[in-house]
Amino acid sequence: MKHKTMGLATATLLFLMPSAVSAARTDxxxxxxxxxxxxxxxxxxxxxxxxxxxxxxxxxxxxxxxxxxxxxxxxxxxxxxxxxxxxxxxxxxxxxxxxxxxxxxxxxxxxxxxxxxxxxxxxxxxxxxxxxxxxxxxxxxxxxxxxxxxxxxxxxxxxxxxxxxxxxxxxxxxxxxxxxxxxxxxxxxxxxxxxxxxxxxxxxxxxxxxxxxxxxxxxxGGQNKNAVISNGDTYHVKKNENKGSNEDYAQYGSFTVGTGLNIRTAPSLNGQVVGRYQAGDHFTYNHVYIREGYAWARYTTYSGRTVYAALGRMGGEEYGTRYKGNSTASKRVYVVRYGDTLGSIASRYGTTVNGIAQRNGIGNVNLIYPGQRLYL
The missing domain is CATH 3.20.20.80 (Glycosidases)
Incomplete structure (x- = not known):
């Protein structure tokens, strides 16, 4: 933290690769x-x-x-x-x-x-x-x-x-x-x-x-955002006047679907339906959002599209079974192509530059090469 009483910074966007590190996290x-x-x-x-x-x-x-x-x-x-x-x-x-x-x-x-x-x-x-x-x-x-x-x-x-x-x-x-x-x-x-x-x-x-x-x-706030949060434990969210009904948790896990479940383009009932799960289907996710009284899982399809599915109602019905995971839960492997950067890969698959670097032992985040296999 520096002494910051300088004037407003220029609004020009800097499209630069972040300078990440292998130990320190940008928490x-x-x-x-x-x-x-x-x-x-x-x-x-x-x-x-x-x-x-x-x-x-x-x-x-x-x-x-x-x-x-x-x-x-x-x-x-x-x-x-x-x-x-x-x-x-x-x-x-x-x-x-x-x-x-x-x-x-x-x-x-x-x-x-x-x-x-x-x-x-x-x-x-x-x-x-x-x-x-x-x-x-x-x-x-x-x-x-x-x-x-x-x-x-x-x-x-x-x-x-x-x-x-x-x-x-x-x-x-x-x-x-x-x-x-x-x-x-x-x-x-x-x-x-x-x-x-x-x-x-x-x-x-x-x-x-x-x-x-x-x-x-x-x-x-005394809350572990990496913990798996069950719907029954989050009934308070929509009643918290400071936070409203919008929260999110940077958590990884897997989900076995227990009932028919729409796949949407946003964590909202207004999100476009682009597919549907049947009971017994299974997927892994990398983030959970609380919106509109529902818990929503975010994940990235193998085609690179980010989609969402409801895990259940807050304080109510579960739409399947969640299992605790970690950042390698999906075990998805990506083969680097010419022109890729860690930033573009992280954006495509809903993860972070630091996460990919740490999981793959990459010391210099600006140095990857075509054909390299990365755990996402």
Whole structure:
């Protein structure tokens, strides 16, 4: 997370291959006015192509700056089915100034629609925070108390060189920034998250982004998006006023159909019907959406078409039997053709660049060759 109070970035789309890594995952991105007004499509592409689960948007800075893109970015991230959180760029250096900034951050977060229970992060990395260890610990705690009293969850973000040197960052807390050349070794695994780069490029979005790897479910609202969720366990979704009836889970599995089931072009009863399953048919899927009171499975046909089928009603009837799987559940093998990129293959088969690279031991995502066999 950088100090981002720059002007609106150019809206020109950058059609570039992402620079992926073999260990660090793009679980979370942070955005601000530096990235402009993010669209639902921007966030959806991050989710589907790169496995992004959570977003942290800048809310405020000091007691004088309110990020004008925050309200939009909160709404569009939620519409894309991502967990949304906020951050405040701290200028405080004692308890009174920390309290003033916390009150300002909370007021702006509420104004922008940041949902209660989201994480509101103190981004502590400025030279103005560079005071003595004891004073900064007290200031951070003062900020934390006001944030939590307002119904938000607190975390602290800082650079690796400041951890337990400028102030205390306990294990089991904290979001730590360190940008090493070698990204094949996980770092800061005893904290919530590790921000491993500040120059991530996402297909369809302009500019560059900070990317982070998550080590627990703190920034995803305490929910494991990779868990298999049964319909009976998700009756609450349509009643959750903060999230509405739209959620999604980056999960893999297989499904044995128990009744006649339409195959559609969208996770909706309005989606065009392009086929039909009969009882006893079987398919594997790579994502689950909750829409219109139904759980929908997404998968990619061997012809490369993305389609959807209802797994059942929320809190009600199951239309078959789900079995837990993982990213290699389908065991589909693709033979690389001339002109292919990992980005085009991932898009065609409903997976991610990082996922293909990790499953096939690819260190350089820009280097694949015709005839290479890839597990999707």
């Amino acid at each position: 979370m991105v942070d955005v601000s006015n530096h990235n402009g007004y993010m669209t639902v499509g921007n966030f959806t592409a991050m989710r589907d192509r790169y496995g992004v689960k959570a977003v942290v948007t800048k809310i405020s800075e000091g007691t004088y700056y309110h990020d004008y893109t925050a309200r939009n970015n909160i709404a569009t991230a939620q519409q894309a089915g991502l967990y949304i959180n906020g951050y405040h760029f701290a200028r405080y250096n004692n308890v009174p100034t920390a309290q003033a900034e916390a009150r300002y951050a909370v007021a702006m977060a509420r104004q922008d629609g940041l949902p209660t229970g989201a994480v509101l992060v103190a981004d502590v990395e400025s030279n103005s925070n560079n005071t003595d260890y004891w004073t900064m610990n007290q200031a951070n705690n003062a900020f934390k108390q006001i944030v939590e009293q307002a119904g938000y969850r607190y975390d602290i973000y800082t650079m690796a060189s400041w951890v337990n040197r400028k102030f205390n960052v306990n294990g089991g807390s904290g979001w730590i920034a360190q940008y090493p050349y070698n990204l094949t070794t996980n770092r800061w695994t005893n904290h919530h998250a590790w921000q491993f780069r500040s120059d991530q490029v996402f297909y369809g979005s302009s500019g560059v982004f900070d990317a982070s790897q998550l080590y627990d479910d703190y920034y995803t």
